Amino acid sequence: MKKVLKGIGVLIGIVVVIVLIGCIFGDKTADNATSLEYNTQSTESTTEEQKQNNPLVYEDDNISVSYIKCYDQKSIYDNAIFLQLEIVNKTDKTIVVGAFETSINDTMVQTSTDMVGQGSNAISPNSKSQIPFALFTGNTGINSASEAEKLAFKLRIYNKDDMISIEDTPQIQVKVK
Secondary structure, rough: OHHHHHHHHHHHHHHHHHHHHHHOOOOOOOOOOOOOOOOOOOOOHOOOHHHHHHOOOOOOOOOOEEEEEEEEEOOOOOOEEEEEEEEEEOOOOOOOEEEEEEEEEOEEEEEEEOOOOOEEEOOOEEEEEEEEEEOOOOOOOOOOOHHHHHEEEEEEEEEEOOOEEEEEOEEEEEEEO
């Protein structure tokens, strides 16, 4: 079972590299294109202004999660909007985070991570990272991030070393408008 989980982890890593290459070298002329940011920094550098601008939406002993923004990235996916979260890893392990059971305006949607059941970004112990999750709009009738009013999701946290789940969060809701 561990070999299967490690194999899935390797596949996820390959997909992440391909997506990152697309983000870096993709068409930057698309409407509403915004670059993806993967900023890892010490948790001690969070200012009061950052906390106010990026509201905390979930916190427990393992992680804290702040909402950054919801945006379009048409150069990556025409049929998706992106949810960008800042996740603080409070553990002494490197973790990987995935979103699942996601919805936009109360309509269930698929994310890039629940296709494989695991997350795509590693976060070092006692640090934070801004992670975007693609939410595929499919038959929701939503064509842009500006139409999203409410997002809901759960996060699954894995230990990166063995890809064993540490926790699933309860459903987290974010009112975009």
